[in-house]
Each structure stands twice: as structure tokens, then as C-alpha cells.
Amino acid sequence: MNTPPLTIVIADDDEDDRQLFSEALDELKLKTSVYTVKDGVELMDYLSKEETPMPYLLFLDLNMPRKNGLQCLKEIRQSERLKEIVVTIYSTSSSEKDIEETFQSGANGYLKKPNNFGMLKKALHKIVMYAHVYRDPPFNKANFLFKV
Amino acid sequence: MKKNRHSLLEVRLIYVITTIFLVGLSIYLFFQIKNLIDISNWVNHTNQVNQSLQKLSSSLLEAESEHRGYLLSGEAVMLEKRDLALNSLKVEQHLLDSLLKDNPEQIQNLKKLNLAIVEGLVNIKNTSAGKVPEYDKVGSIEEAKKIAYVKHHIEVMRKAENQLLTLRTKDYTQLSFKTPFFLTVLSVCALLMLLVSYFRINTELHNTQNLQHELLFENVEKGKRAAELVIANIELIYENKEKEKRAAELVIANNELVFQNGEKEKRAAELIIANKELVFENEDKEKRAAELVIANVELLFQNGEKEKRAAELVIANKELFFQNGEKEKRAAELVIANKELFFQNGEKEKRAAELVIANKELFFQNGEKEKRASELIVANKELESLNYISSHDLQEPLRSIQMFASRIVGKDYENLTDNGKSYFKKMQNAAVRMQTLLDDLLNYSRTNNEVRKFKRTNLNTIVNEIIADLKETIDEKQATIETIDLPVVNIIPFQFRQLIHNLISNALKFSNSDTPPHIQIKSNVVQGDELESELPSDWPEKGLREAKYCHIVVSDNGIGFEPEYSEKIFEVFQRLHGREKYKGTGMGLAIVKKIVENHNGVITATSELNKGAKFDIYFPFN
Numbered sequence: 001m002n003t004p005p006l007t008i009v010i011a012d013d014d015e016d017d018r019q020l021f022s023e024a025l026d027e028l029k030l031k032t033s034v035y036t037v038k039d040g041v042e043l044m045d046y047l048s049k050e051e052t053p054m055p056y057l058l059f060l061d062l063n064m065p066r067k068n069g070l071q072c073l074k075e076i077r078q079s080e081r082l083k084e085i086v087v088t089i090y091s092t093s094s095s096e097k098d099i100e101e102t103f104q105s106g107a108n109g110y111l112k113k114p115n116n117f118g119m120l121k122k123a124l125h126k127i128v129m130y131a132h133v134y135r136d137p138p139f140n141k142a143n144f145l146f147k148v
Numbered sequence: 149m150k151k152n153r154h155s156l157l158e159v160r161l162i163y164v165i166t167t168i169f170l171v172g173l174s175i176y177l178f179f180q181i182k183n184l185i186d187i188s189n190w191v192n193h194t195n196q197v198n199q200s201l202q203k204l205s206s207s208l209l210e211a212e213s214e215h216r217g218y219l220l221s222g223e224a225v226m227l228e229k230r231d232l233a234l235n236s237l238k239v240e241q242h243l244l245d246s247l248l249k250d251n252p253e254q255i256q257n258l259k260k261l262n263l264a265i266v267e268g269l270v271n272i273k274n275t276s277a278g279k280v281p282e283y284d285k286v287g288s289i290e291e292a293k294k295i296a297y298v299k300h301h302i303e304v305m306r307k308a309e310n311q312l313l314t315l316r317t318k319d320y321t322q323l324s325f326k327t328p329f330f331l332t333v334l335s336v337c338a339l340l341m342l343l344v345s346y347f348r349i350n351t352e353l354h355n356t357q358n359l360q361h362e363l364l365f366e367n368v369e370k371g372k373r374a375a376e377l378v379i380a381n382i383e384l385i386y387e388n389k390e391k392e393k394r395a396a397e398l399v400i401a402n403n404e405l406v407f408q409n410g411e412k413e414k415r416a417a418e419l420i421i422a423n424k425e426l427v428f429e430n431e432d433k434e435k436r437a438a439e440l441v442i443a444n445v446e447l448l449f450q451n452g453e454k455e456k457r458a459a460e461l462v463i464a465n466k467e468l469f470f471q472n473g474e475k476e477k478r479a480a481e482l483v484i485a486n487k488e489l490f491f492q493n494g495e496k497e498k499r500a501a502e503l504v505i506a507n508k509e510l511f512f513q514n515g516e517k518e519k520r521a522s523e524l525i526v527a528n529k530e531l532e533s534l535n536y537i538s539s540h541d542l543q544e545p546l547r548s549i550q551m552f553a554s555r556i557v558g559k560d561y562e563n564l565t566d567n568g569k570s571y572f573k574k575m576q577n578a579a580v581r582m583q584t585l586l587d588d589l590l591n592y593s594r595t596n597n598e599v600r601k602f603k604r605t606n607l608n609t610i611v612n613e614i615i616a617d618l619k620e621t622i623d624e625k626q627a628t629i630e631t632i633d634l635p636v637v638n639i640i641p642f643q644f645r646q647l648i649h650n651l652i653s654n655a656l657k658f659s660n661s662d663t664p665p666h667i668q669i670k671s672n673v674v675q676g677d678e679l680e681s682e683l684p685s686d687w688p689e690k691g692l693r694e695a696k697y698c699h700i701v702v703s704d705n706g707i708g709f710e711p712e713y714s715e716k717i718f719e720v721f722q723r724l725h726g727r728e729k730y731k732g733t734g735m736g737l738a739i740v741k742k743i744v745e746n747h748n749g750v751i752t753a754t755s756e757l758n759k760g761a762k763f764d765i766y767f768p769f770n
Contacts, residue, residue, distance in 0.1 A: 016548040020555075063540075092543050095594065096642070115550040115583065117558060 005033040006056035011043040013064045024121045030128055040067025044075060047082055057131050059090040062098060077106040086131050159348050166341040173334045180330055184323045191320055194313040198306060200243050205302045207237035212295055215272040254308055261301040268294035535593040539586045550579050588735035595643055595742045605641045607634035611669060614649045621656050625665055632670035637698055638770055639747060647743040650736040651763055655704035657730055671700045673769055696769040703762040708755035717753060
């Protein structure tokens, strides 16, 4: 099995969250490589570069400085090159408003940041394993939510 | 009608006469024409006879000349020609024979002629071929005489015939003139008859037509009269019936009269008795009249008494006059009092002016208050959003703490001392508590911030969902939840779900340890004016007496609370029990109240310690 590792990008302004996210993915041993960015502007710069390989999965925090997650999501869905990326929202908020809005804007999943490292690992495992399912529309809200 | 019949007879008579006349004329004409034809036939016949006689004569002459020729020349051909002439002579003889059958005179003549011919032709006949006799002068004279004799007879016959012919021709001309004359007369007569009868019939037809019209009209009139008669008949039948009814009624009335007569006789008898009684009463009245005379005397005495009293009244009048004087004095006093009131009125007007000024001030103050109120609304909104953001942002570091704590528990827990482990656990618990506090705070502020989408929702569905959510606790505590008459209401479904959830889970939480919890949720619709006494005065909806309200009651048999806390329990972070005994942040009922207020409603709690709790929710039905 010499397939290249799956690229997973995480955009989050909280350093702790990025660290915990990377650690959780490492511990899953799923042959993935994590690329982290600190905010929306950095994310869009990274994605728009020619040499950037298309990420397998993108985790997007909503509340970020400079450019928030929802703006990034809309830009990605409008871009001819990027619109196929599977995007999972990764946020502290569990408000119905946020979930509804991101779903309407084209998010493939929604993961509320858990309070427990074990739960985070479980949720990430599930999302990475099933990501390809959500790549192809029609996806629906029943499999949209990953609140663990 | 008689005239009609008469004219009919006349027409018939004319027809009969005409017919007879015409038939007679026709028959006469027929015979005339027949006569004419006969005569013409006869004329023809005579002519034929003449012709035949001519031929006979010429044949005779021819035979004689041929015979003579033969005698002169001896040519046999001449003999043949003589024979031919003789033959035609014979034919003519036969013809004449048949033609003259009906004329005896001519027959006689013919016989004579025939004889003369036989005699005259003896020589001629007897001469045959081969031997030519010698010419005999005497013989030939004789012969010539004989032939002349024959000719003489022929001439006689011709004369006779000619005589006949002239006679017949005369007849014929007469008849041929008469016949067209009669024909013309007949035609004219027929035409005249036809004309006469045509005019007669025409007038007759005219008359008949008029008569027919008259008849038709009469017929119609008769039909009308018949219909009228039918109607009249029906009316008569109806009247008859009415009369029969009346007769029956009269019979009944008669019977009654008979009965009443009987009654009257009875009453007459009674009246006689009553009369007798009246006579008796009259006597009685006379007695009473005597008594009245006595009473009259008494009245006279009483009159005297009254006069005495009148004198006393005169005295009393004088006293009243005196009192009047007193009253006038008092009136003067009232005038003075009036003046005082007038002065007071002036004072009041001054005060009213002062009030106007005060009112203006109040109006100004009102404006100020409104400004402050709007400022407050803005401040409130700011506070709410601050609340939302802060609790939201507060969660992030807290979650980091929890995450790293869970990392330690997973990786490095064994490296801690027992004391360290215990402190660590306490730290984790505190973090969890803070987490729930923040969650509740977030929920509370969210009930304000979120869009309020009202939707018609069945409360049963909501309650059933909550029962499913809380199934574990319900089973564990062996709780029963009873719902009565839950309606379909216009609510914010998400919030109302939270409301019922909080109330039910509260009821489960604060249950009696020895009795299994029983929670009852019931609902009814109430009229605004029925709520007056029960509700707090500051509820803005209270004034609407006409409106309908949905009233939902959630009651339990739990530990309840002391009545003085019935308001306090709805405040934020208010707890009535130690955290060790009952977990919770003290936000549950605060959220409940907020949600009820979001529905323009009001909630009250009533309870006594250990006697269960009852929550009454009122909100507009539509």
C-alpha cells in the first residue's frame, strides 16, 4: 500500500484546538497528513495556490479573525476549482442557526468541538472513513451532522 | 234553411230539365247526322250506278266495234279484245245487279236491259275465230237496231238514276244546312245552361259558405256556453255541498237551540225562585234604611266636632306664618355662603391652571422616560449579545481545559499521586459545572436572540418527544405522565419544547423519594375576563378581556416549595436546595419564564412544602 497520505486541512485560530486536532488524527494512524492554517485569509491563500494538492477533507472553524469560516465556505463553493472539496464545519457553537446556515451554504458536515479527547478521536475517525460518501451529492441533513 | 232547400230543388230541377233537353237535342242531332250520312251514301250509290251504266255502255260499244272490226279484217286479235269487253260488260252487269237490289223500279229496268243485251249480243257472241261470216247488210242493220235498243234502255236507267240523284242531292243540301244549325243551337243551349247553373251554384256556394261561417261561430259560442255551463255546474255542485254542510250545521244549531231552550226554561224557573228571594231581600233593605236614618243623626253630631277642629287649624296657620319669617332669615344666610363658594371656585381655577403646568411637566417627563426606555432597549440588546458572545467565547478556553484534562487522564494519570488524582478530579468536576453553567446561560440568551417563528403545533407531539427523551429517568423513577386535552397551538416549537422539557425534568428531579412521581399536563381555553383575579397586575396582556387564552397546567406530587418562593424560583441562577442534594444551575425555570414571555404569556407557580407543585401557563390562544 504505497498510496500517498490523504491531505486533511484544518483552519482554526485556536492553537490548542489545532494541536489537539493533529494529535487526535496522528493517534488514529489513518495515513493522513494534516496541514493547519490560522485563519480564513491564510486558508484561501493556501488553497488558491496552483501547487497545492486538493485536500481530501477540510475542517473549518466558524469563528476566526480576518475571514470567518462561513465566508470561506461560500468562496470555496463558488470557486470552479475548489467547489468539490468535502468541508466539515468544526465549531464550538451548537446553535441551530449556525448549523442551518452552513448547511445552506454547502457544508458537507458539522462537528461540534467535543470536550473530551476520546470523543474527538472517535468523531474524526468516522468522518475520515466516510468522507467520500459526502463528496457526491445529494447529501442530506441526516448524514450531515457529526455531533458526537 | 227553407230557402236553402228551395234553391236546392230549383237547381236540381234546372239540371234535370237541362239534361233532358240536351239529351233530346243530342238524339235528334244524332238522327240528323245519320240521315245526312245515309243520304250522302245514297248520292254516292246513285253516282256509282251511273258510272257502272256508263261503263256498261262503253263496254257494249267496244265489244260491238271490235266485233265489227273482226268481221271487216278477220283479225283474231280483235276477237280477243271483243271477249275482254264482253267480260267487263258481264262484270258491270253483276255490279249493277248487286247495286240496284233495293230499287224495284230499276231492277225491272235492269232486267229489260239484260234481256236487250242478251238479244243484242247474240251475233257478236256467237262469232268465233276461224270462220269469218260474210257481211250481211240486213243483219248488221238489225244488229245496229238491237244495240240502239240496248242503249235506249241504258239511257232510261240513267235518266231514272239522275232523277234519283237530283232528289237525293236536294235532300242532302237541305240536311247539310240543317245539321250545323242544330249543332250550333245545341252548343249555345248547353253553354247557356252551363252559365245559368254556374251562377246558381256560385250564389248557392256563397250562401253555404256564409251559413257555414255562421254555424262555426255558433258552434264556438255553444262550446263557450257549454264550458260556462260546466263551470256553473261545478259551482252549483260546490254550492250544493256548502248548502248541505250548512243544513247539517243548521241541524246541529237547531239541536243546540232546542237544548238552550231547555236551559232557558230551567233558568226561568230559577229566576222565579230568585225573584222570590229578592222580595225577601227588599224587606231586609227597608229595615236597613231605618237603621241609616239613625246613623245620619250621628253624622250630624260628628260635623259639629269637625268645625271645632277647623278653628284649631286657624291657630296652627298663624304659627306657620311665624316660621316663614324664620326661613327668610336663613335664605339671607345662604346668600352669604354662596359668595364664599364663588371665592372658593376662583381658588379652584387657580389650581387647575397649576395642574395644566404640572401636566406639561409630566408630558415632558414622559418623553424623557420614553427616551430612557428606548435607551434601555438598546442597552438590553447590547447586554444580550454581550451575554451570548461572552458565554460563547468563555466556552473555548474551558473546552481546552477539559480537553487537556482528558489527555492527562488518558496518558499521564498514573504519574499523579493519590492526592494529585483527587485534586485533578475536583478540577475536572468544576470544569464540567462551569460548562453546564455556560450552556444554560447560552440557552437563556438564545431564547431572546433567535428568530421567533410561530407555527401551529400539536402539544401532544411535543410532550411525546420529551417523554421519549427522558425515558431513562422516567423508567428509573417509575414515573407516570398523564396528558389531558392537549390542543394544537400557535407557538415557537423549538422553544416550547425546551419549556415543557424543563418543567417535566424539574418535576422528575424534585420528586418525593418514597412515592413514584406522577406528572399531569392538562389544558383548556379561557376567556380573558376570567383571569382577572388570578394573574399578576403587570402582565401586559391582562387588559384584553375579550381575547381567548390557552391555559396549560403542569402539576406534580413532588416535594414542592414554600409559598414565599413562588416568584423567586423564576429568577436567574436561583436555587432552593444545596448542590449536593439536587444538581442544577438554577437556570431551568428562568428559561421557562423567558420562553413564556416570548409567547406573550405569563407563568405562575403555586405550591406548599411536600404537597407538590403546580405551574399555570397562560398565553394568547391564537
